[in-house]
Amino acid sequence: MSIRNRLLIIIFVVVLINGAGFLFVTYSCERRAARNNNSNDEEFLTVEYLQKMMFPGGMYSGFMSPGNYTIASRFGNNLLANQNLMSMFKELRSQFVFFFLASIIIGLLVSEITARKILNPLNEIANVSNEIAKGNYNVEIKEAKTPELRRIVDSFRIMKNGLAEFEEEKERTESIEITKTLAAGIAHEIKNPINTVGLIVDYLQKNLNPEDPKKSYEFYKLTENMKNELKRINRIVEGFLRLTKPDVYNFKKSNVNSVIKETVSVLEPEAIKQNVRIKLELCNTIPSVYIDRDRMNQVFSNLIINSIEAMPRGGVITISTDKIQDGVVIVIKDTGIGIEKDNIRKIFSPYYTTKKQGFGLGLSLIHGIISRHRGKIFVSSEVGKGTEFTIMLPEGDGNEG
Numbered sequence: 130m131s132i133r134n135r136l137l138i139i140i141f142v143v144v145l146i147n148g149a150g151f152l153f154v155t156y157s158c159e160r161r162a163a164r165n166n167n168s169n170d171e172e173f174l175t176v177e178y179l180q181k182m183m184f185p186g187g188m189y190s191g192f193m194s195p196g197n198y199t200i201a202s203r204f205g206n207n208l209l210a211n212q213n214l215m216s217m218f219k220e221l222r223s224q225f226v227f228f229f230l231a232s233i234i235i236g237l238l239v240s241e242i243t244a245r246k247i248l249n250p251l252n253e254i255a256n257v258s259n260e261i262a263k264g265n266y267n268v269e270i271k272e273a274k275t276p277e278l279r280r281i282v283d284s285f286r287i288m289k290n291g292l293a294e295f296e297e298e299k300e301r302t303e304s305i306e307i308t309k310t311l312a313a314g315i316a317h318e319i320k321n322p323i324n325t326v327g328l329i330v331d332y333l334q335k336n337l338n339p340e341d342p343k344k345s346y347e348f349y350k351l352t353e354n355m356k357n358e359l360k361r362i363n364r365i366v367e368g369f370l371r372l373t374k375p376d377v378y379n380f381k382k383s384n385v386n387s388v389i390k391e392t393v394s395v396l397e398p399e400a401i402k403q404n405v406r407i408k409l410e411l412c413n414t415i416p417s418v419y420i421d422r423d424r425m426n427q428v429f430s431n432l433i434i435n436s437i438e439a440m441p442r443g444g445v446i447t448i449s450t451d452k453i454q455d456g457v458v459i460v461i462k463d464t465g466i467g468i469e470k471d472n473i474r475k476i477f478s479p480y481y482t483t484k485k486q487g488f489g490l491g492l493s494l495i496h497g498i499i500s501r502h503r504g505k506i507f508v509s510s511e512v513g514k515g516t517e518f519t520i521m522l523p524e525g526d527g528n529e530g
């Protein structure tokens with residue numbers, strides 16, 4: 130039975146009991162008054178007697194019947210004459226129909242308002258659930274008004290966000306798995322022809338260099354270009370191959386600062402070329418944490434390269450570390466072009482890129498690596514001002530996450 134019907138039945142029952150009680154009290158008081166009247170007794174009814182009649186055993190509560198108040202206020206504390214009483218009870222009973230109807234109308238209104246207050250948020254939760262079932266997690270539920278419903282809505286919201294995160298993570302993992310399978314096939318097929326072409330170019334350079342110095346210079350330049358392009362393809366293939374490596378992590382207790390210094394020393398020459406200064410603000414007292422140094426190297430190097438690429442006219446990358454409860458926090462901040470608000474949620478998805486030569490894989494890989502360290506990565510960015518990536522790593526215990 131619906132909540133609305135249940136409320137209606139409760140209100141009808143209350144009104145009926147109240148009405149029956151009222152009729153019973155007025156009839157029995159009237160009978161008593163009539164008896165006294167006929168016997169010409171000196172006995173008068175008192176207000177206390179009426180009150181006793183109106184609250185038999187405390188079950189029949191006075192506030193339910195407006196008639197009770199009418200009696201009490203009309204008679205005050207005076208002794209009541211039997212004759213007066215009889216006409217009073219008759220009058221009260223004729224008013225009873227009005228009270229009864231009024232109680233039912235008020236009851237209907239109260240039950241409708243209460244049912245709406247309860248049902249509206251529940252209906253909304255049902256609608257949002259349907260949307261979620263269709264895969265749409267961008268629906269919001271309105272704030273509930275009562276504390277009990279607010280608790281239900283809050284729990285639902287937590288569940289919805291958890292599901293959305295889980296779904297995103299699942300999509301990400303599935304895409305990475307597909308990429309890995311694809312990459313393994315492509316890398317395998319491309320690697321051998323690249324090597325062969327590389328050997329042919331080397332052979333050409335060594336043995337078929339034209340004698341004419343002008344042509345020889347041109348020949349050398351073109352073959353060098355070919356070698357550079359081959360190197361680039363090779364690097365891409367190596368990247369794919371790295372993806373296909375078994376997902377084994379080698380967790381060792383290490384100092385994050387030393388990994389950062391290592392990565393920076395490799396990338397600094399490229400940064401200087403691009404007019405980018407790398408500033409280190411490392412905290413010397415951070416605790417050692419269980420990490421896979423190679424993978425963390427990959428994380429920092431991808432972030433630094435992204436930052437360099439985001440500052441085509443140069444700028445500053447600030448890398449800082451600090452200790453937090455049970456771990457360390459690393460912040461990598463640049464003064465680059467920034468990321469549009471709408472794009473921020475896409476950047477960790479595989480294949481999302483805004484670069485001509487990008488694959489859109491760097492950040493999704495980083496996300497996977499940080500998750501395996503049971504860490505967290507956040508980003509905040511402002512267009513035209515720069516971007517800041519924050520990584521939190523727990524101390525860990527050397528067991529895989």
Ligand SMILES: Nc1ncnc2c1ncn2[C@@H]1O[C@H](COP(=O)(O)OP(=O)(O)OP(=O)(O)O)[C@@H](O)[C@H]1O
Pocket residue numbers: 431435436439463465466467468476481482483484486487488489490491492493516
């Ligand atoms: N520091 C940054 N400043 C501005 N935009 C950034 C920054 N880092 C990442 N992005 C944005 O996020 C996108 C995804 O980055 P991600 O590293 O995953 O891929 P990519 O750099 O485009 O390609 P690659 O696979 O070669 O790394 C970038 O294309 C860029 O739009």
Ligand SMILES: [Mg+2]
Pocket residue numbers: 431434435487490491492
């Ligand atoms: Mg990148």
